[in-house]
Amino acid sequence: MDKFKLVVFGSDWDVYQVAFRDLIDNPRIYYIPTFRPKGLRGFLQRIQFNPRLNSILSMPFKDFWNSYYINEVDKTHPLCFLILENWLRLETGIRLLPYIKHSYPTSVIVCFAQDLLETIVDQYSNAPIDVEYIKNYTDLFISYDPADASKYNIAFHPTVYSPVNLNCGVRKIRYDLFFLGRDKGRLDKLVAICEEARRRNLICKFILLDVPNERRIESEGITYIDKELSYNESLQCCLESRCIVEILQDKAFSPTLRVWEAIAMNRRLLTNNVSLKDSNVYDERYISFFHDVTDINWSFVKSENAFSATGNPYQETIKPERLVEYIEQKLNIQIDK
Numbered sequence: 001m002d003k004f005k006l007v008v009f010g011s012d013w014d015v016y017q018v019a020f021r022d023l024i025d026n027p028r029i030y031y032i033p034t035f036r037p038k039g040l041r042g043f044l045q046r047i048q049f050n051p052r053l054n055s056i057l058s059m060p061f062k063d064f065w066n067s068y069y070i071n072e073v074d075k076t077h078p079l080c081f082l083i084l085e086n087w088l089r090l091e092t093g094i095r096l097l098p099y100i101k102h103s104y105p106t107s108v109i110v111c112f113a114q115d116l117l118e119t120i121v122d123q124y125s126n127a128p129i130d131v132e133y134i135k136n137y138t139d140l141f142i143s144y145d146p147a148d149a150s151k152y153n154i155a156f157h158p159t160v161y162s163p164v165n166l167n168c169g170v171r172k173i174r175y176d177l178f179f180l181g182r183d184k185g186r187l188d189k190l191v192a193i194c195e196e197a198r199r200r201n202l203i204c205k206f207i208l209l210d211v212p213n214e215r216r217i218e219s220e221g222i223t224y225i226d227k228e229l230s231y232n233e234s235l236q237c238c239l240e241s242r243c244i245v246e247i248l249q250d251k252a253f254s255p256t257l258r259v260w261e262a263i264a265m266n267r268r269l270l271t272n273n274v275s276l277k278d279s280n281v282y283d284e285r286y287i288s289f290f291h292d293v294t295d296i297n298w299s300f301v302k303s304e305n306a307f308s309a310t311g312n313p314y315q316e317t318i319k320p321e322r323l324v325e326y327i328e329q330k331l332n333i334q335i336d337k
Contacts (some may be wrong), residue, residue, distance in 0.1 A: 001212075003077060003335060004077065004078045004336065005212040006029045006079075006336065007030045007070060007073055007080065007081050008020070008029060008031045008198050009083040009084060010031050010032060010217070011033065011084060012033040014230060015257065018161075018164065018231060019257075020162065023324075027335065030070070030073050031337065032070070035086075049080070058173075062093060066095075066096055076277055077106055077336070079108075080108050081107060083096070083111045084111075085111075085114055088111060088120060088129050091121055091129065091134070092122050092123075092124040093123065094296040095206060097134065101137050102138075108139040109300040110138060110142065110331075111142065111238045113141075113142070113143050113144065114144045114291050117131055117148055135252045140327060142156065143156055144156075144157065144159045145253065145254040146253070147253050154332060157323055161257075161320075163264060163319070164261075164264045173243070175203070175242065176202040176204065176243060176302070177194075177203075178205050178206070178243070179204075179245040180237065181208065182209050182210055182211075182248040183208060183215070187208065190245075192293040193224065194206055194222055200298055205221065205223070205240075208222065208223070211224050225263035238267060239267075240267065242267070243300075243304075244268070244270070245271070246269060248271075252282060259281070260318055264318070266308070268286050268300065268306075269286060269297065270301075271289060271290075276289075288300040321337065
């Protein structure tokens with residue numbers, strides 16, 4: 001049986017560059033980091049795909065770019081296309097899926113969404129992506145969210161995350177609790193946690209983005225910023241913290257990146273996401289649940305790491321390779337990896 005060549009339509013977003021690093025650095029895998037070429041090609045493409053211009057007059061020859069993205073791929077073997085969600089936001093403009101289906105009839109197409117499907121908006125139609133359209137062209141459509149997978153009758157696989165090589169074991173701990181995110185109804189709870197932590201002589205580093213001045217509650221340990229940190233800066237804060245805080249927004253059930261960061265960097269996780277108890281990464285030695293400030297296990301927050309910097313067994317379960325193995329299993333193929 002021929003092994004399939006894996007072609008990943010990925011992203012140059014710094015979060016994806018960390019999470020998918022294992023695939024990006026693998027010479028047997030072809031990773032396409034961006035929709036936008038550099039230089040003059042990028043300038044011409046920007047005009048051709050301008051959403052406002054296309055709403056007046058549909059620009060021709062957009063499908064030219066589909067062949068451009070993979071013109072250097074070794075096509076002597078069958079291809080497995082893994083398309084991440086940011087490309088799905090471009091589909092009504094670029095029509096990548098029918099192009100692949102028509103041009104490479106022996107290939108397999110896999111789409112992987114790492115956001116709730118109803119929140120993924122097509123850049124050209126300004127409507128949520130057409131799930132049935134995508135299912136029609138894919139051999140495997142995967143959601144990171146089990147509830148979404150059930151709702152839309154598609155496959156489920158959790159988010160993946162590559163190992164982080166930032167000298168996790170020797171970094172000096174400066175904070176006891178770290179949170180990064182937008183308010184989304186969580187500010188009061190974060191203030192309460194911060195104040196109780198301070199009463200217990202613990203240090204918080206809570207960073208909140210885009211909170212209007214009139215809604216900001218001043219509290220030692222909380223910083224309000226208007227410009228996002230780079231992902232590397234966020235990771236540095238994780239490494240300097242004893243425990244990472246995850247608070248899901250209303251109606252959310254899936255783990256956030258905070259879970260994978262805690263595993264990858266061997267930090268404890270304090271979370272209100274009780275669904276993690278049923279996941280394959282749950283271990284009470286580094287995950288503790290709470291509903292509000294009154295039931296936080298403060299002894300857990302103060303305790304030492306359960307695992308050595310490189311000895312966390314759950315780091316293997318979240319690697320991108322697990323996603324590739326899942327694709328192999330579901331489609332009964334072998335991928336050259």
